Amino acid sequence: MRSEQPSLAPRAPRTQEQRRAQTRAALLAAAAELVVESGVRALTLARVGERAGYSRGIVTHHFGSKQAMFEALAKSSQSGFVPGIGDMPPGLERLVALADGYVRELGRDDVAGRAFLLLWAESATAPELSLIFRERDEAFRADLRADVTAGVADGTIRADSDPGDVAAAVLGQLRGIGLQRLLDPAAVDAQRLGRALAVQWRRALSA
Structure with a gap:
């Protein structure tokens, strides 16, 4: 007799807030990697976006400036x-x-x-x-x-x-x-x- 496979319930779609938090976490992780690899002065919003797989516009939307991104990175780390x-x-x-x-x-x-x-x-x-x-x-x-x-x-x-x-x-x-x-x-x-x-x-x- 064939055993029944458990049904997989569909995942609930992520909310806008969850997507935003995930994007922000990915950007901060990318910024940390770049600081460790290349130093503070080499960090730019464009490089962070590229490393995380997003556009510079997304990085600017989340942080506004490089200084604000530094502040968020210091707090989160x-x-x-x-x-x-x-x-x-x-x-x-x-x-x-x-x-x-x-x-x-x-x-x-x-x-x-x-x-x-x-x-x-x-x-x-x-x-x-x-x-x-x-x-x-x-x-x-x-x-x-x-x-x-x-x-x-x-x-x-x-x-x-x-x-x-x-x-x-x-x-x-x-x-x-x-x-x-x-x-x-x-x-x-x-x-x-x-x-x-x-x-x-x-x-x-x-x-």
Whole structure:
């Protein structure tokens, strides 16, 4: 007796919003690839469109300008960079997990992550990038300051720990490790170093 094959239900057509999100994701992925391959200054809207299989007009429609595309790329490549951090309350445990997880994620050599670091390094001398990355770094420091402030309040972090100083030190350390990894991947064992940073900051901050 012949077995019946399960019927395949027709797929629901994608909504306009879903198509737009898919196109935007493809354009950002293409931009990240081009930054890693050719550098920041070689990136153009036309090249992004060509790499993603779209016209320059589509790229302009989504971003408006190269600067706006850089901003979208910076935000998308760091959003949710360390899984699970967004669900943790501010405090010592979140700060330690962030330091550990950030370095471990660097070990994945993700194209978007590498593009972010290249853009960040370039922002020191590129006016069109400096404001974007000053804002991104300040948002990062604000999260770290919140961790220290909460830890001091609940007694897990030493009372003499200055939130601003700790935030600047952690951010500088993480970005610096990222650049080392970018320049010479073999010089940084991301898994081992992530664990070491967790121990370091717990020891330095614990009350």
